[in-house]
Amino acid sequence: MNKTPWIWVSAALLCALVVSLYLSIYYYQENLKYQQLYAEALKELEKYENYIAVNILIDYGNGTMTWHNNTLVPFGSNFFTATMTIAELNYTKGQYGIFVTAINGVGGDPNHFWIWYIWNSTTKSWDWGPVACDAYILHDGDILSWVYTKF
Template sequence: MAQQGPVNGKKENKTVVVLLIALLVWALASSSVASYLYLENQRLKSSLSSLESKAVLVNIAIDYGNGTVVWFNSTPLPSGSTALSALTAVARVEYKLSTMGAYVTAINGVSENIISKSEGYSWLWYKYSPEKKSLEMGPVAADKYTLANGDIIVWRYEHWKF
């Protein structure tokens, strides 16, 4: 059996010392990075809390009535936004104002088409009801309905006939 001489033992000790120093440097660096990321996460959480009171996230769909439906999910809007302002945030919109509220006449170039006094195609808006798990026609004109965080609004180009 060969015995290690004093030279080999010193080399091994130096290697162990270098490895221990490298491990210590790695531990300090990774702890510092982890601490920084934790503190940054806490700062962003508090910023998000203050933003939540100033903004709402809503999902908006535009159904063109021909099988094409375009979704704008998690659209950020200022608090107090309406179903109409949500639509104008994601599309080119034409509308008329009256004492009853705004009436949308065109979305992205698709205009209402009144065939006669008793038939036509128009834009109508709906709100998803989580309780009923279905869409319900907007209860008021789109510019009169204030959105809540998480609302789902669908604009549909629909055929109507009396």
């Protein structure tokens, strides 16, 4: 055994071959795995191609405020349908559009109303909703709020 150093040199090279073979197979498999994950992620993203993201605040008027950031809604949705996806609503249909009477069971107190606002990024303040909530078509990145207000 000791007389033939070349056997040991060959054996050492074989060890290196085994290690490189292992690494090649392992990284090839990893490559396949991540390619598949990437394809799945792309497919998943395709679903959201026709969606926009909006941020909605609900202020219950008693100090409780909940943010629903990055709420995904189909392109062309109005604020009413967007709110429907994040909260339970009671509402009435009037001459000028939908009037929300309660959000998540909060509403109906005397002289209290649910008013909606839109964030004005130029003036850095909340503006009153210009139309009824179901008449306002959302844009990607809109920041809106529902505030339970006493008059």
